[in-house]
Amino acid sequence: MSPEPASRLPAGHSAAPEARRVLKVCGATTPDDIATLDAAGADCVGLWHGVPGGHAELPERLLTVLAGAALATGRLQPVLVTFLSDPEALTGLARRTGLRWLQLHAYQPPAVVRAVRAALPDAVLVKVLHLRGGRCLERPLIGAYERAGTDLFLLDTTTEDGRVGSTGHPLAEDDVLALLPRLSRPFLLAGGLSPHNRPDFDTVARHPGFRGIDVDTAARDGHGRFSAPAVTALARAWRTATSPEESP
Incomplete structure (x- = not known):
């Protein structure tokens, strides 16, 4: 079962993605990528636009094509991953492409979240x-992000030189646990995750707010292509903490 489509979520900032643990894979650039991720068990696919210099940056035309291909699977939810901070640009892009999940992956202030929420009340807004x-x-x-309308947080690392997104730098579970009391929204985990380090996050994975993981490199083979066995291994490893029936 795919993540709950945004159109079926409650409107406004009280919207909350479903509790099922999901696997989001970032960086698709071709229809073949979409087919591989769908067949291998991913739930969400991150599509990059407005990420200057990003290895998976898409022009709007291809972004629209891939978003449509993901939606056509009936289970794979496309997610805009962007550094854009202009609410009008974000709103227009979402309406033109049909994207309903928007991941604000840079340092957009709460005011941007608030403006996008007002313009797109049925969207799912993910703030990194x-x-x-x-x-x-x-x-x-x-707290300001939550009040502005964030539905879901994504916890990720940034390098000492300031690079963000697909850095492969791992989080430490203790650092995540220290932050969780501040959150009243559910969260995804990112940052160097793999099937092998799943046991390092046992406590986080049992947290009621945990909704799954976001990966890029770990879903690829040695040539940088998405690998069905790698995606399936991630899905199996990270869904063992809580089944859908046990989720809050």
Whole structure:
């Protein structure tokens, strides 16, 4: 079963993605990528647009094609992954492409979330929180992000030189656990995750707010292509903590 489509979520900032643990794979660039991820058991596919210099940056035309291909599977939810911070640009892009899940992956302020929420009341808004050296850079703004309309947080690392997104740098479970009391929205985990380090996050994976993981490199083979066995291994490893029937 795929993640709950945004059109079936409650409107407004009280919307909450379903509790099922999901696997989001970032960086699709071709229809073949979409087919591989769908067949291998991914739930969400991250499509990059407005990520300057990003290895999976898509022009709007191809973004629209891939979003449509994902929706046509009937189970794979396309997610816009973007550094864009202009609410009008974000709103227009979402309406033109049909994307309903928007992941704000840079340092967009709460005001951007608020404006996008007002314009797109049925969207699912994912705000990334960046941890560097164990410290969440947006920690003072978490409450403001929630009040502005964030549905789901994504916890990820940033490097010491400031790089964000698909860095492969792992989070430490203790750092995640220290941040969780500040969150009243569910969250996804990112940052160097693999089937092998799943046991390192046992406590986080049992947290009632945990909704799954977001990966890029771990879903690929040695040539950088998406690998069905790799995606399936991730899905199996990270869905063992809580079954859908046990989810809150």
